Amino acid sequence: MTSGTPVKRRVVRLEEVGLSYGGTRALDAVSLDMPAGCMVGLIGPDGVGKSSLLSLIAGARTIQQGRVEVLGGDMARSAHRRGVCSRIAYMPQGLGRNLYPTLSVVENIDFFGRLFGHGGQERERRIAELLDGTGLAPFADRPVAKLSGGMKQKLGLCCALIHDPDLLILDEPTTGIDPLSRRQFWRLIERIRSGRDGMSVIVATAYMEEAARFDWLVAMDEGKVLASGTPADFLRRTDTADLDAAFIALLPAGKRDGHRAVVMPPRPADAAGETAIEADHLSKRFGDFTAVDDVSFRIARGEIFGFLGSNGCGKTTTMKMLTGLLAASGGQARLFGRQIDPRDLTVRRRVGYMSQGFSLYSELTVRQNLELHARLFGMPSSDIAVRVGEAAGRFQLADHMETLPGALPLGIRQRLSLAVATIHKPDILILDEPTSGVDPVARDAFWRILADLSRREGVTIFVSTHFMNEAERCDRIALMHAGKVLVSDTPAAIKAARDAETLDAAFVGYLEEAATAQETPAAAMEPAGHTTHPRPQSRFFAPRRLFAYTRRETLELLRDPIRAALATIGSLILMLVIGYGINMDVDNLSFAVLDHDDTAISRDYVLQLSGSRFFTEKPLLAGYPEMDRRMESGELSLALEIPPGFGRDVARGRTVAIGAWIDGAMPTRAETVRGYIEGMHMTWLAQRAREVYGKAAASGDFKLEVRYRYNPDVRSLDAIVPAVIPMLLLMIPSMLAVLSVVREKELGSIVNFYVTPVTRLEFLIGKQIPYVLVAMMNFLLLTAFAIYVFDVPFTGSFVTFVAAALLYVVVATAMGLVLSTFLNSQIAAIFATALVTMLPASQYSGLIDPVTSLQGFGAFIGRIYPTTHFITIARGTFSKALGFADLAGAFVPLLVAVPVLIGLGAVFLRKQAR
């Protein structure tokens, strides 16, 4: 990578580009030309608008203001985007954010290959090539979630390169990766560029030492471009020695103020004495994975000890063991000579810990955060106010005491986090990547505080970092890789030992030494230039892209236990619950009798009840107090009182009344009891009358012949179950369909849909297919369950039922897809889907009351809602012995709904982020 002169051709031109999220301005009138065919670097700390700019260039985000021209066309025009998207590759920020964590390495690359329309053999060849080139071949079948950060980035690169792009956009590709992987990564890019002449690469990075090797740089701050030019230009213009200093010099005066270079005073001579932290052959295993492997080091009191290594190399785990958060699997950790016992809370009072990402209570104000921590450390309440005041002064938080942390800039949040960690004046500070993402000015300010704590107060500081200039400031550093400490010494001694000019170079040396034993480094990568170009696929519809989504969605569903459980047995569980839960058949009601008469006739009356299956007789009642007590406790649903002289009066034909008390606490049950007992009373009377007057007595004015049709036994289950199937087949499949899209939005992989040639319809239908299949499987399960477990007779045409079900689940999943276009978070998706499906399906679709009973809005919904029509079909085929000819009318609305819903989904789905 030679820092060439600016090239005439340009790959990107920006004119007055502006972008806002809600109230915050991410980009402000950015105008810029980026030269083609070289490495362009965007530099600046987190949150200055680098990522926003890159996503605009990639076409992943809608342009709000200004003009973005990429590869010679306007990115606001969708025709141009469709045309160039197969020439652009975009790797968004975050380790593997556009990858699918449950899919293996090969499955991920394969998915991207399919999206770009490569055939089977072509894909195989390219995948093999890319895996060899990046050294990922031995890990081809490993799920992405189990890859290290460096491997994830290489895989991301493989996925980006599979279609031979002309413009490669990389957003912070090396953040959180060890120096060796970083170097390998850049070598890979270099080789690719040499193979593909004229390929342009745009990279955002927070590492200035990397940026120094790019051809052309753009420095950004607060949504504005500070400067652009070659690295040499930068140094010349600011008259500084390195890019870090150049960047600070380029900042506006207000931000630069108060910045001083960090000067680390030497340690006092008497310091060497006591050991503060000691790790002695410390190991930690999670299952068969060894996170920390036989690590030993010793940190003296007042020392600043730096810890370097890639993400996932075991730094955080080691730190957690030292704080007592994790119990070690082997070896010992000691603080001030005392072994750490996670149950021993006294050690924790001597330690302050700052975890990755500044975990503060975002719902508490700055003051409340400080106070809570002070209280939890058991400080006397009289001291707390003083101590909080001190911390506010020292960490310059006084102006922000009543603010919520979320509203503060990262740099202040970082200071607050340190203030919280030191509120109880610990002897030891354990800081896990305290400066990630923070701008250089704030980072330097932070280190000045650390220097002060160490040198003046003798606090021992154990800090992990990715920044080499921070590592240089430590008294001693340790380099960790794959669970092992490779080297531990003073920065100067480490450089000397490897005879390296920079720490970075020294570490690469150590890492290479360690790596030769394990993974083979990247083999020479053949440039991908000679490959045949993919068979041209239709821009508008290609089955291969569609099935790429189907395949991937299926694999993901199968590998997510909770979603898979919901998809398979969820509906069965719910059917069981609902079947029994809204059963209205009541048996075995308990009753007792207060029999003042106790004659043959009174006993005959009671026998009517006790002999039926509906009632179970309990011991006789002795009096009213007992009746009250036993009814209050809920033991009796019914109490009968037979008056004295009942038998005598009945025999004489005198009017007598039997008292019956029903427990009304549960009205539905009481109604049923009332119905039963009235019926039995009438039967008893008729029987008596027949005994006394003969047959004629029984007849009335007219006879009512009641025919219970379709369900002659009047079983609740027969009535409910066929209607519950449609409800469950709506709720769960639509929820799974919503989640399939919203998950991608939340996790970030939706960006693959934005920047690849896949069309909306391919995306939607591709995602819908697996859920339709799952729903059909569910349908068969539910139906079998209804027939064989609940014993609901199936009398009509099964083929008709299956055909309707297929249509219905297509509608249900399509409804989910339409909903998904409006929702952005999974939890909102779950609630919204439950709301939109549950109420209409259970109240307005004829599950309980027929649609013809409904009025107003409910009636309108009921008539157009698909569940209504499928319930008609389900009841018709289950109970009413109907076939297709009888039910054709109910098919029409379902047939209409399919294209309407899928069309709506395609119209509302956005092909770019807002």
Add this chain to the structure above:
Amino acid sequence: MRAANIFHLGVKELRGLARDPVLLILIVHAFTLAIYTASEAMPETLNRAPIAIVDEDRSAVSVRIASAFYPPYFVPPRLISHHEMDSRMDAGLDTFALDIPPGFQRDLIAGRTPTLQLNIDATRMSQAFVGGGYVQSILSGEIGEFLAGHRPDTTPPVALDLRARFNPELDKGWFGAISDVITSITMLSIVLTGAALIREREHGTIEHLLVMPVSAFEIMLAKIWSMGLIVLAASALCLVFVVEGLLAVPLHGSLGLFLAGAALDIFAMTCLGIFLATVAGSMPQFGLLLMMVLMPLQLLSGGVTPRESMPEIIQIIMLAAPNTHFVMLAQAVLFRGAGLDVVWPQLAAMFLIGAALFAFSLRRFRHFLI
């Protein structure tokens, strides 16, 4: 010291809740609007049942019968022909179809006891089961009135004096309101604690707590008391102002005893919330899990339909759910005015279930933290 930690951490939870508008709205909604609307909307037993009449008689009495069916119990009857009857019932348009045969009035007056045919679509459970009785009594009334004077009135020799205790009108809204309160208690106890735990985990603050001199036991108990207190206070207010006040449901028993039961139920449910949060790990997964857990808890606890109508095995399994006992207690205390002597077994059961869930969740919680 420990008690102080539990207190301060609980206060922190309450402050966090105060800043979460979505959860606050959920709490207020669950204890006011949800209960009010559900109770008011609780349909009468029969509501606008669709009925069709095949009038083959076209007489004064058949017209009289047709005009006797009207809202709210029935929709005005539709007069249909004989052959329409089957297709309409097949399509589920009518729940009832009454066939009045030719010569019905003539036979009636002549005392020949003519037969009316009532077809009921028995797949329409709610309407079919009770509607038949309504139709019969309406027919008896109309025909009786028509025939008034023609025949002597006969009163049966033995009367049945039926009275419903505790809810004389059998107003479904009463019981509905209480079972909705219980549903809200169950749902919120689980959601609030579960969400509080997942939020801490997602923000990484839980780790932070553990490096301080605070134990998992204290963290868990702090979440339970703070979220439990909110649910308990909200349910007490709801009973007094919404259920007794707005809905005018007379509550007989001791509110204190009910709240003691509620406290035990909430304790057990908050432990369950923590357990579910440790299983789910993230908010979306928690939401899905809730769908599979809340519905059985609610429908099978006896709060919606009587336990007696469930298969025995389900009755036994549901004894392990705290809200089954709470439903029993609530019915006994609030409607039947039962005292401690009656409901102590429920209190004891909830306490035991709560203690077991607490011990179990604490174990899971400790694992979850690492």
